[in-house]
Structure formats: structure tokens, C-alpha cells
Amino acid sequence: MTFIQPYDSPLGDILLAADETGLTGLWFEGEKYFANNLPQKHIRQETPILSETKRWLDIYFTGKEPDFMPPLHPIGSSFRQAVWSILLQIPYGQTVTYGEIAQQLARQQGIARMSAQAVGGAVGHNEISILIPCHRVVGTNGSLTGYAGGIHKKIRLLELEHTDTSRFFVPKRERRCDGI
Known part of the structure; x- marks a missing residue:
């Protein structure tokens, strides 16, 4: 069973979802893939997770x-799981590039090259x-290529972590995380 709860953040309303294993979703209200994996059957109820x-x-x-870290239970393909595992290794307040993640994933899989665009997806x-x-990517x-919750939220999250954002810029035409 999936349980949901709202969370009122300084950056806007968030919806949390969890099953018995761990957190399955955390979405800003109105983001691009809002509640994309939320099952039709869910209960609004507080749980320990x-x-x-x-x-x-x-x-x-x-x-x-x-x-x-609360228990996490991300749902996705093995490729997505591998990328998300690398994201979890990015230290607080630091950033990495899509290309660096692609290189790390290629090394892990013993292949010569991995597409940064696939990583972006x-x-x-x-x-x-x-x-x-x-x-942090x-x-x-x-x-600062996109963020499903909006580029302004990405910037605020990086600033909240005391990340030096002086070397970053917002492209004239904002792209999302899934479009490099």
C-alpha cells in the first residue's frame, strides 16, 4: 500500500509518498512529473517513514x-536505479556534471562510453x-540545466546547501533535467 502526506516547504508545497519499504516519491506541487509513479490506490496517512x-x-x-537518511524505495529501471545510486553519492553542497555521471556509470559497467543525455533522462x-x-547535477x-520542479527551485536548493553558484548560469532557454 502507498501512503501520502503533504509537506509545506519554504519552496512550496511538496507531496510525499511511501510504501512499507521506503519513500517512493517527493514532488513539488506542479512539477513536470508530479506524482508520476503514485498508484491510483493510496491512503493519506502518516507513517514512520x-x-x-x-x-x-x-x-x-x-x-x-x-x-x-530515511529509507528510500525509488521505483525505476535498472539503468535509472544505477544513475540514482550515483546521485546519492554527491556530497552535500557540491555538484557534478551529467558527463561525470556518465563516465562513472561507464566505468561501473565496464564499457567505453555512456551517453550524458541518457543520464539526463x-x-x-x-x-x-x-x-x-x-x-546537484x-x-x-x-x-544550470533544468530541474523538474523549476530552475528557481534548483538554484534555491543549491544556495540552501551553501554551494558556490557563482560559476553557474541559467541558459537563455531553460532545459529540464531530462534534456541536456
Whole structure:
């Protein structure tokens, strides 16, 4: 069964979803893939996983790095799971590029090359934003290429983590995480 709870963040309303295993979704209201994997049958009910996630978010939104991680249960293909696993390794307040993730994934899979655009597609379909930090992924040239929740939220999340954003820029035509 899937359980949902709203969360009122400083950046807007968030919907949380979890099953018995872990958090399955964290979406900003109105984002591109809002509640994309939310089953038709779900119950609005507080659970220990959702309570722990809210506590994590409360700490995070004060500008501090939480020292724990609620159980996560991201749902997706093995390729997406591999990309999301790499996202979880990006340190708080730091960024990596789509190309760097592609290189790391290629090394892990023992292949010569991996498409940064394919990585971008997986990053863009991350259903557990913030906790699986796709906002920490930037373009190779320093462009703040999209965020399903909106580029302004991506910038605010990076600033909240005290990331030096002076070397980044917003492209004239904003692209989403799934479009490099």
C-alpha cells in the first residue's frame, strides 16, 4: 500500500509518498512529473517513514545537512536505479556534471562510453527529489540545466546547501533535467 502526506516547504508545497519499504516519491506541487509513479490506490496517512522524511526535510530546510537518511524505495529501471545510486553519492553542497555521471556509470559497467543525455533522462525522472539530489547535477559548461520542479527551485536548493553558484548560469532557454 502507498501512503501520502503533504509537506509545506519554504519552496512550496511538496507531496510525499511511501510504501512499507521506503519513500517512493517527493514532488513539488506542479512539477513536470508530479506524482508520476503514485498508484491510483493510496491512503493519506502518516507513517514512520513519512514522519522520518518530514524530520529530514525540517533539518534540510534550515540549511543544515541531515545526519541520517530515511529509507528510500525509488521505483525505476535498472539503468535509472544505477544513475540514482550515483546521485546519492554527491556530497552535500557540491555538484557534478551529467558527463561525470556518465563516465562513472561507464566505468561501473565496464564499457567505453555512456551517453550524458541518457543520464539526463534518468536524472530528470528521479521521483524522490531533494533526498536523491538531482539538483546537484549541472551541465559541463556550468549551465544550470533544468530541474523538474523549476530552475528557481534548483538554484534555491543549491544556495540552501551553501554551494558556490557563482560559476553557474541559467541558459537563455531553460532545459529540464531530462534534456541536456
